[in-house]
Amino acid sequence: MTEKNFEIVQEPIKIEEVISKVEDRNAGAINTFIGTVRELTKGKKTLYLKYDAYVPMAEKKLSQIGDEIQAKYPDAKVAITHRIGELAISDIAVVIAVSTPHRADSFDGSRYAIERIKEIVPIWKKEHWEDGEKWIGDQLEKTAYPDGKPNPEEVQK
Amino acid sequence: MTEKNFEIVQEPIKIEEVISKVEDRNAGAINTFIGTVRELTKGKKTLYLKYDAYVPMAEKKLSQIGDEIQAKYPDAKVAITHRIGELAISDIAVVIAVSTPHRADSFDGSRYAIERIKEIVPIWKKEHWEDGEKWIGDQLEKTAYPDGKPNPEEVQK
Amino acid sequence: MIRILLFAELEEVVGKREIELSDEEISVGEIREKLEKQYPDLHKIRSAMAAVNEEYAENTVLAHEGDLVAFIPPVSGG
Amino acid sequence: MIRILLFAELEEVVGKREIELSDEEISVGEIREKLEKQYPDLHKIRSAMAAVNEEYAENTVLAHEGDLVAFIPPVSGG
Numbered sequence: 523m524t525e526k527n528f529e530i531v532q533e534p535i536k537i538e539e540v541i542s543k544v545e546d547r548n549a550g551a552i553n554t555f556i557g558t559v560r561e562l563t564k565g566k567k568t569l570y571l572k573y574d575a576y577v578p579m580a581e582k583k584l585s586q587i588g589d590e591i592q593a594k595y596p597d598a599k600v601a602i603t604h605r606i607g608e609l610a611i612s613d614i615a616v617v618i619a620v621s622t623p624h625r626a627d628s629f630d631g632s633r634y635a636i637e638r639i640k641e642i643v644p645i646w647k648k649e650h651w652e653d654g655e656k657w658i659g660d661q662l663e664k665t666a667y668p669d670g671k672p673n674p675e676e677v678q679k
Numbered sequence: 680m681t682e683k684n685f686e687i688v689q690e691p692i693k694i695e696e697v698i699s700k701v702e703d704r705n706a707g708a709i710n711t712f713i714g715t716v717r718e719l720t721k722g723k724k725t726l727y728l729k730y731d732a733y734v735p736m737a738e739k740k741l742s743q744i745g746d747e748i749q750a751k752y753p754d755a756k757v758a759i760t761h762r763i764g765e766l767a768i769s770d771i772a773v774v775i776a777v778s779t780p781h782r783a784d785s786f787d788g789s790r791y792a793i794e795r796i797k798e799i800v801p802i803w804k805k806e807h808w809e810d811g812e813k814w815i816g817d818q819l820e821k822t823a824y825p826d827g828k829p830n831p832e833e834v835q836k
Numbered sequence: 837m838i839r840i841l842l843f844a845e846l847e848e849v850v851g852k853r854e855i856e857l858s859d860e861e862i863s864v865g866e867i868r869e870k871l872e873k874q875y876p877d878l879h880k881i882r883s884a885m886a887a888v889n890e891e892y893a894e895n896t897v898l899a900h901e902g903d904l905v906a907f908i909p910p911v912s913g914g
Numbered sequence: 915m916i917r918i919l920l921f922a923e924l925e926e927v928v929g930k931r932e933i934e935l936s937d938e939e940i941s942v943g944e945i946r947e948k949l950e951k952q953y954p955d956l957h958k959i960r961s962a963m964a965a966v967n968e969e970y971a972e973n974t975v976l977a978h979e980g981d982l983v984a985f986i987p988p989v990s991g992g
Contacts (some may be wrong), residue, residue: 645991659988802913816910
């Protein structure tokens, strides 16, 4: 079996292909999270994004996230594909699929995966607007670094 | 536009078709919940399921769930397709897709939808085992009615 | 005439999905009693929800000539 | 020789993704200081995470000849 459950790809992601990797006779639930490029972020209009990654480490960390989910839910199956390169508005950046026997665990696993991606997986996006461009360092959709610099407490971690 | 966002169908559900109904330039997140037929439930081996529905009311109630999600998250788009008829192990019974600008809301909306389906949408499944068959009245994956009868408090509601 | 729809186990007990009542006006609760008298095995109708014209309705709701009343056992979609 | 990888804004400041250090043994923290001295605009390397051979590493970790050390600014995948 040469199927890879944790991948960084350049081409458009086929959602059903990712989902099919987690299908299982004892799965009653599959949760899928799809991250897409949205046009407006904090009122600013994005023209397109560029994603870059430290590919081998990123695939390793995606796989680690899968292991972490299985440690919590031994019957879970997990697949994650993240795309890099230039993406237009509405393009799919990431597809996460988590199957479990019961539905609550599939939601939890999928939610966990997207949060962990934003913490530990070496992938970066650069937003391109009409009036400029910027690498985004906003793992948790909370912090923006308007001056391009996190504050001291954040550096400590 | 003849596209229906809330449907009861007889044929296999195409996941990407449901997802495409909620795509939006300002959606950054799409959560998809897929309910599949699992082989084992409480140790019992299911051979196949039969779903039946009160179709017009079921579509109306699915649509109401969409309205409830939009009341909470005005930017959300919701699509739900539920299949009825005979389903084999691993077949898809329901696909829910919820798109929102931010990811947390897509998870919440999708989770809300599946819980509400199990409360208010007139759809029933009948499990077929090697040694028998039974209509399941287990909306919330908590109660089974081994004697085919809910207890008095449940009747009151 | 009032049309009555029965689903899932209720349908199986009665042997058909649709029956008719000749009443001009009758409450949902009275329909339950009437049907259980007519079909003694239909006790599960007590725990079913009811809908009049595709909206859930309490026992006190009145159904009239031309209405469609459905009895909905605990649902199990998803 | 120790290979150093720089990503995103760090890569842009230096103008290339990969540089090399001739050290035989050097700590991650010392590499940060050395690079910031060499590239004064590279102050953001302070807030970057570091990885040695594809595993996250603290400043005290020692890199040796043949190791691959990456500096990983705040990530933003997903």
